[in-house]
Amino acid sequence: MNDAQRRLSRCFSAVFPGLSREQISAVSVETTEAWDSVASVTLISLIQEEFGIDLETDAIDHLVSFGAILDYLNGLPERS
Numbered sequence: 001m002n003d004a005q006r007r008l009s010r011c012f013s014a015v016f017p018g019l020s021r022e023q024i025s026a027v028s029v030e031t032t033e034a035w036d037s038v039a040s041v042t043l044i045s046l047i048q049e050e051f052g053i054d055l056e057t058d059a060i061d062h063l064v065s066f067g068a069i070l071d072y073l074n075g076l077p078e079r080s
Contacts, residue, residue, distance in 0.1 A: 004051075004070060004073050004074060005025075005070055007050050007051065008047065008050075008066065008069060008070055008073065009021065009024050009025070009066075010050070011043060011046040011047050011050055012024045012027060012043070012066060014042075014046055015039050015042050015043045015046065016032065016034055016035070016039070018034075019032075024066060025066055025067075026066065027065065027066045028064055028065035028066070028067075028068075029064040029065065030064075040060075044060060044063075047069065047073075051073060051076075053076065055072075059072060
Protein backbone atom coordinates (compact mmCIF):
# COMPACT_ATOMS: atom_id res chain seq x y z
CA MET A 1 0.00 0.00 0.00
CA ASN A 2 1.53 3.31 -1.04
CA ASP A 3 1.34 6.55 0.95
CA ALA A 4 -1.62 8.02 -0.96
CA GLN A 5 -3.53 4.76 -0.66
CA ARG A 6 -2.87 4.57 3.08
CA ARG A 7 -3.89 8.20 3.66
CA LEU A 8 -7.01 7.82 1.54
CA SER A 9 -7.92 4.66 3.40
CA ARG A 10 -7.80 6.60 6.66
CA CYS A 11 -10.22 9.17 5.21
CA PHE A 12 -12.61 6.41 4.18
CA SER A 13 -12.29 4.74 7.59
CA ALA A 14 -13.32 7.97 9.29
CA VAL A 15 -16.45 8.26 7.14
CA PHE A 16 -17.28 4.54 6.98
CA PRO A 17 -15.97 3.10 10.27
CA GLY A 18 -17.77 -0.23 9.81
CA LEU A 19 -15.78 -1.19 6.71
CA SER A 20 -12.67 -3.36 6.80
CA ARG A 21 -9.48 -2.43 4.92
CA GLU A 22 -10.40 -4.92 2.18
CA GLN A 23 -13.91 -3.48 1.87
CA ILE A 24 -12.58 0.08 1.71
CA SER A 25 -10.41 -0.68 -1.31
CA ALA A 26 -13.50 -1.89 -3.21
CA VAL A 27 -16.02 0.68 -1.95
CA SER A 28 -18.13 2.74 -4.33
CA VAL A 29 -21.29 4.81 -4.28
CA GLU A 30 -23.12 1.91 -5.92
CA THR A 31 -22.02 -0.72 -3.41
CA THR A 32 -22.20 1.24 -0.17
CA GLU A 33 -25.61 2.20 1.17
CA ALA A 34 -24.07 4.57 3.72
CA TRP A 35 -22.41 6.62 0.93
CA ASP A 36 -25.02 9.36 0.70
CA SER A 37 -24.71 13.09 0.06
CA VAL A 38 -23.63 13.81 3.64
CA ALA A 39 -20.96 11.09 3.47
CA SER A 40 -19.77 12.52 0.14
CA VAL A 41 -19.35 16.03 1.53
CA THR A 42 -17.59 14.70 4.63
CA LEU A 43 -15.29 12.48 2.58
CA ILE A 44 -14.38 15.28 0.15
CA SER A 45 -13.61 17.59 3.08
CA LEU A 46 -11.39 14.99 4.74
CA ILE A 47 -9.54 14.28 1.49
CA GLN A 48 -8.94 17.97 0.84
CA GLU A 49 -7.61 18.44 4.36
CA GLU A 50 -5.50 15.26 4.36
CA PHE A 51 -3.88 15.96 1.00
CA GLY A 52 -3.80 19.78 1.20
CA ILE A 53 -5.69 20.17 -2.06
CA ASP A 54 -8.86 21.75 -3.39
CA LEU A 55 -10.79 19.25 -5.48
CA GLU A 56 -12.15 20.69 -8.68
CA THR A 57 -15.94 20.83 -8.74
CA ASP A 58 -16.03 19.09 -12.14
CA ALA A 59 -13.92 16.22 -10.81
CA ILE A 60 -16.05 15.59 -7.72
CA ASP A 61 -18.90 14.16 -9.81
CA HIS A 62 -16.56 11.42 -11.04
CA LEU A 63 -15.04 10.53 -7.67
CA VAL A 64 -17.51 7.78 -6.88
CA SER A 65 -15.23 4.98 -5.66
CA PHE A 66 -12.05 4.44 -3.69
CA GLY A 67 -10.28 3.48 -6.91
CA ALA A 68 -11.48 6.55 -8.83
CA ILE A 69 -10.38 8.87 -6.03
CA LEU A 70 -7.00 7.15 -5.73
CA ASP A 71 -6.48 7.42 -9.49
CA TYR A 72 -7.36 11.12 -9.31
CA LEU A 73 -4.93 11.71 -6.44
CA ASN A 74 -2.16 9.75 -8.17
CA GLY A 75 -2.65 11.90 -11.27
CA LEU A 76 -2.05 15.17 -9.42
CA PRO A 77 1.32 16.87 -9.84
CA GLU A 78 3.82 16.23 -7.06
CA ARG A 79 3.66 18.81 -4.29
CA SER A 80 6.86 20.03 -2.66
